[in-house]
Amino acid sequence: MYVKEGNKQVVNLPKLCYSITDGQRKIIEFIQKNNVKSMTGFSSKVDVSTGMLYKHIKELKAMDIIEETAEGFQLTDYGKIVVL
Numbered sequence: 183m184y185v186k187e188g189n190k191q192v193v194n195l196p197k198l199c200y201s202i203t204d205g206q207r208k209i210i211e212f213i214q215k216n217n218v219k220s221m222t223g224f225s226s227k228v229d230v231s232t233g234m235l236y237k238h239i240k241e242l243k244a245m246d247i248i249e250e251t252a253e254g255f256q257l258t259d260y261g262k263i264v265v266l
Contacts, residue, residue, distance in 0.1 A: 202247075202264065205230045206238045210247060210257065214265055219254035 184193045202210070208228045218224055225235040239255075242248045247261035257265070 203238070205234055206242055206247075209235070209238050209242065210261060210265055213248060213255050214257055214262075217254060 186193060208230060212218065212228045221235065225232045228235070230238065239248070246258050247264055248255055249258050
C-alpha cells in the first residue's frame with residue numbers, strides 16, 4: 183500500500199518483482215544518498231569498475247529505477263521503492 187501525501191488516499195500497489203545485483207544496489211544506494219552529477223569518479227566511490235558502472239547505469243535506466251536529469255542522476259519513484 184501507499185498513502186498519497188497530498189490527500190492521504192490509500193493506493194494499493196502491485197507486488198513488485200525486480201532482480202537487482204549487488205553492484206546495482208550499491209549504485210542505487212549511493213545515488214540516493216549523494217548528488218551524482220557525472221560518471222567521473224563515480225566508479226571508485228561505489229567500488230565498481232568503470233565498464234560495469236556504465237553497464238549498470240544503462241540497465242537501471244532501462245528498468246526505470248534511475249534517470250539522468252540536468253541536476254545529475256536521480257532515483258525515480260520506482261527507484262525510491264526499490265531501496266526500501
